[in-house]
Structure formats: C-alpha cells, structure tokens
Amino acid sequence: MNLTLIRKYSAPECIIGELSINGTFECFTLEDIERPVKSAGVTAIPRGNYEVVITHSERFKKLLPLLLNVPNFEGVRIHTGNTSVNTDGCILVGKSKTENSVLQSRDAFNVLFPKLQAAAGKEKIFIEIKGSEPLKW
Numbered sequence: 001m002n003l004t005l006i007r008k009y010s011a012p013e014c015i016i017g018e019l020s021i022n023g024t025f026e027c028f029t030l031e032d033i034e035r036p037v038k039s040a041g042v043t044a045i046p047r048g049n050y051e052v053v054i055t056h057s058e059r060f061k062k063l064l065p066l067l068l069n070v071p072n073f074e075g076v077r078i079h080t081g082n083t084s085v086n087t088d089g090c091i092l093v094g095k096s097k098t099e100n101s102v103l104q105s106r107d108a109f110n111v112l113f114p115k116l117q118a119a120a121g122k123e124k125i126f127i128e129i130k131g132s133e134p135l136k137w
Helices: 106-121
Strands: 002-010 015-021 024-031 048-057 064-065 091-094 125-130
Touching: 002 024, 002 091, 015 064, 024 106, 064 106, 091 106, 106 125
Parallel strands: 002 125
Antiparallel strands: 002 015, 015 024, 024 091, 048 064, 048 125
C-alpha cells in the first residue's frame, strides 16, 4: 500500500496536507510546521519515504500506525487530534480542515485505520511525504 501526504497549506503553527491511498484522496492531515532545525515536539518530520507498521502505542494504549526510521525523530505516529497542540511531531488526520485545524478526526481515523490494518496483513505500507512550497492561507 502506498500513502502519499502532500503538504499544501501553511499557517503560523501548523501545515495542512492531503493524504491519499494508492492515488485516491483519503483525508486531510495536520502537522507541525517544517523547520530547518528540529525543535522537539514542534517540528514536522522531514519530507521523504517511510515504511509504516502497526504497533501498540504505550502513550495512547492502543494499536496505531508508526513511521519507521524517521531521521532525528522517534515514535512518529498517525493518530487523532485537531490542532498543532495535539501533534508532538506526529501526523493528525481529519475529514475537513480549517486554517489551523483538522476536524472530525476520529471519523477520519476510523475509516483510515481498518484499511491500514488490512493492508499490513498482506503487504508493506509506505508513506511518501512531499509538497511544493505550501500555500499561505
């Protein structure tokens, strides 16, 4: 399975993107802003390709997608949340977006996660994170 996250819109504290599965739009994303130097808990992961596995999160006490081998980051997951306060360097998902948030996050995650779980049993999952210079709101 191939996921693609395209970072599209930049706000002062976050960046909004679009996540697709095998080329089909799935949901919106919210991440911390991109920074030239990593600052703990407030920096988006570097653009690139990462393998995604489903593992148990000690923090969230449930199974969640985990991105592997992210330079200078550990524990980068895809999970629910609405604003940059909720990311801590992770990728949040939502069914709709505003300038500074994704909305209906649980609904988006509850549609996305079963697809990832089904794929994880049969094939590897990869996410490509990319984008041109994000548009300002």
